[in-house]
Structure formats: C-alpha cells, structure tokens
Amino acid sequence: MNLPYARGMPAMSDPRVDAAAQATPPVGKPGAVRPAQALAESKAAGSNLLFLREEEIRLAQDLLFFAYRDFTGAADVILDELGLGRAHHRALHFVGRNPQISVTELLGILRITKQSLARVLSVLVDQGYVAQAPGRDDRRQRLLSLTPKGEALERRLFARQRERLSAAYRDAGGAAVEGFRRVMRGIMNEAARAYMDQAEAASHGGRPRQG
Numbered sequence: 001m002n003l004p005y006a007r008g009m010p011a012m013s014d015p016r017v018d019a020a021a022q023a024t025p026p027v028g029k030p031g032a033v034r035p036a037q038a039l040a041e042s043k044a045a046g047s048n049l050l051f052l053r054e055e056e057i058r059l060a061q062d063l064l065f066f067a068y069r070d071f072t073g074a075a076d077v078i079l080d081e082l083g084l085g086r087a088h089h090r091a092l093h094f095v096g097r098n099p100q101i102s103v104t105e106l107l108g109i110l111r112i113t114k115q116s117l118a119r120v121l122s123v124l125v126d127q128g129y130v131a132q133a134p135g136r137d138d139r140r141q142r143l144l145s146l147t148p149k150g151e152a153l154e155r156r157l158f159a160r161q162r163e164r165l166s167a168a169y170r171d172a173g174g175a176a177v178e179g180f181r182r183v184m185r186g187i188m189n190e191a192a193r194a195y196m197d198q199a200e201a202a203s204h205g206g207r208p209r210q211g
Helices: 015-022 035-047 054-081 086-097 103-110 114-126 148-172 174-187 190-203
Strands: 130-134 142-146
Touching (some): 086 114, 086 130, 086 142, 086 148, 142 148
C-alpha cells in the first residue's frame, strides 16, 4: 500500500494547508503571510514525504541491488581468476581491517554459520592468505591476520572497488556523500552502527565522528 502523497492519488484538501490558511493574518498587517505563500510552504513540506511512497522504496531497493552488483563485480574478475568468491573477499576485508581478530568476532560481523566460515577460512589459510595464531590468554582461541600475500590481494581488490566508489563520491559531492552515509547507517542494525562508530573513531585518531 502506498504511503501518503503517492503519485496518482486524486487531489484532496490538505488539512495542514486549510489550517495554515485559517491562521493567516490579514494581508497588509505586520507578519502577514499570503495564502499562496502558506500553500506553497505546506506543499513543500509535504513533498519531503514523497520518498516514503512504496514505489520510491522499491526504487531504493533497485538502487541497492544494482549498486551492490556493480560494486562487488569490480572485484569479481580478480576473485574468479584465483578461484575465490565474495565470501572469501568479505573475510579478507574484515580480517585486514581488524588484525588479530578472533574467529568468534569475525562470525559476529559476517553473520554466517560456523561451518560456512570454517570452509572460507580453510581455503584462505591453505592458500596462504590468512594466518592463524592461538590467543594469548586462551590458547583455544584462534586469532586471524592477513599474511603479506593476503595483504597484497586485499589491496588489489580494494583498488578495483575504490575506483568505482571514488568516482561516485566525486560526482555526487560532499552533501550527497554525507546523506548516503546517514541512509546506510539507518539501514544497519545497532551492532553494525557500533562497529562503524569504532572504525570511524579509529580513522580519526580516536575522535568520534560527528553526525
């Protein structure tokens, strides 16, 4: 069901506009607001809700699907050459971003089963991209880091995706990039936002980013 202000709905009286017109002081008195002005301001406020229509949300889904397809596709060529997939790429990314991350912590980020992660790590360890070490306090714990070979591959994959993302950022401009960041954070759950807060604070020298 479409939300308010769906395109194609029959013209209806807007109670906010009616109320604004009734409250409008007579023209000519100090502080007077012309009825036409009140109508325009009310319509402008209402238009801000257009992006909440069902069709606009579906278009947003399209944007996310296509953006994800092409963003990940930039690295897929390299992964295919090496017999790896996107699951391996995600593991490489987050291990590279968090050296000495435990398997449990990586599971919490990737939200996949232990069996799935075990298969992914088995390939990356066997091919020399990821190294495992026992925990300092708990020897049963496995801590993961990229090997020099893994770091080189992760940087190569990053370079391919950076080209596409940097071009999009340049074309959109700073205000749009900040809006994109806010939308993406809004889609995430609280755990993901907490992770991003820590990552952003680390990238800014321990100072949390504003907004």
